[in-house]
Amino acid sequence: DTAVSQTPKYLVTQMGNDKSIKCEQNLGHDTMYWYKQDSKKFLKIMFSYNNKELIINETVPNRFSPKSPDKAHLNLHINSLELGDSAVYFCASSQAGQALTFGSGTRLTVV
Amino acid sequence: QQQVKQSPQSLIVQKGGISIINCAYENTAFDYFPWYQQFPGKGPALLIAIRPDVSEKKEGRFTISFNKSAKQFSLHIMDSQPGDSATYFCAGEHTGNQFYFGTGTSLTVIP
Numbered sequence: 001d002t003a004v005s006q007t008p009k010y011l012v013t014q015m016g017n018d019k020s021i022k023c024e025q026n027l028g029h030d031t032m033y034w035y036k037q038d039s040k041k042f043l044k045i046m047f048s049y050n051n052k053e054l055i056i057n058e059t060v061p062n063r064f065s066p067k068s069p070d071k072a073h074l075n076l077h078i079n080s081l082e083l084g085d086s087a088v089y090f091c092a093s094s095q096a097g098q099a100l101t102f103g104s105g106t107r108l109t110v111v
Numbered sequence: 112q113q114q115v116k117q118s119p120q121s122l123i124v125q126k127g128g129i130s131i132i133n134c135a136y137e138n139t140a141f142d143y144f145p146w147y148q149q150f151p152g153k154g155p156a157l158l159i160a161i162r163p164d165v166s167e168k169k170e171g172r173f174t175i176s177f178n179k180s181a182k183q184f185s186l187h188i189m190d191s192q193p194g195d196s197a198t199y200f201c202a203g204e205h206t207g208n209q210f211y212f213g214t215g216t217s218l219t220v221i222p
Contacts, residue, residue: 097143099143
């Protein structure tokens with residue numbers, strides 16, 4: 001009964017390719033997020049959606065596009081992948097005033 | 112800018128010792144301060160959290176001390192165990208479900 005599940009767990013791809021990461025939560029939370037964790041472990045917010053509406057869009061290249069078909073799903077599409085996009089991407093969800101629940105991460109390696 | 116500053120970056124403690132991780136924040140609008148624990152290959156998981164109306168919260172071997180006037184809070188792990196070896200993140204959150212993370216502390220507990 002995974003609360004926040006994201007797929008795939010590992011993604012190895014060549015520069016210039018387009019890839020997607022999917023996320024689903026079964027907690028009934030209203031807000032979903034994408035975080036990027038770099039090699040130094042720093043967690044950087046990328047996007048936040050509340051009830052399918054974008055509420056946070058940090059300075060992220062427009063090659064990254066989130067899509068939320070409903071409040072339980074938030075997918076991340078990345079165009080024209082670059083070496084610097086290699087990182088671990090975490091999906092998370094929360095309810096107002098409560099802590100984030102993270103997925104297990106997608107390790108993206110661009111070669 | 113870094114809204115939550117965390118130190119130390121790494122910490123080595125003997126089994127049975129006390130581990131202390133410190134965080135400082137600038138944004139007085141923060142009203143929720145969670146700590147997350149992350150094991151290698153896993154997503155961060157909520158460990159313990161505090162709201163600014165209390166000065167201390169204890170759950171088992173884990174205690175948060177909170178100093179509102181100094182805008183500082185810390186995590187104390189009593190009787191540290193090798194299984195506590197992980198990366199710890201503090202965070203601040205304000206209305207709108209916006210979470211800001213510290214840079215993380217890598218804790219190693221030596222048997």
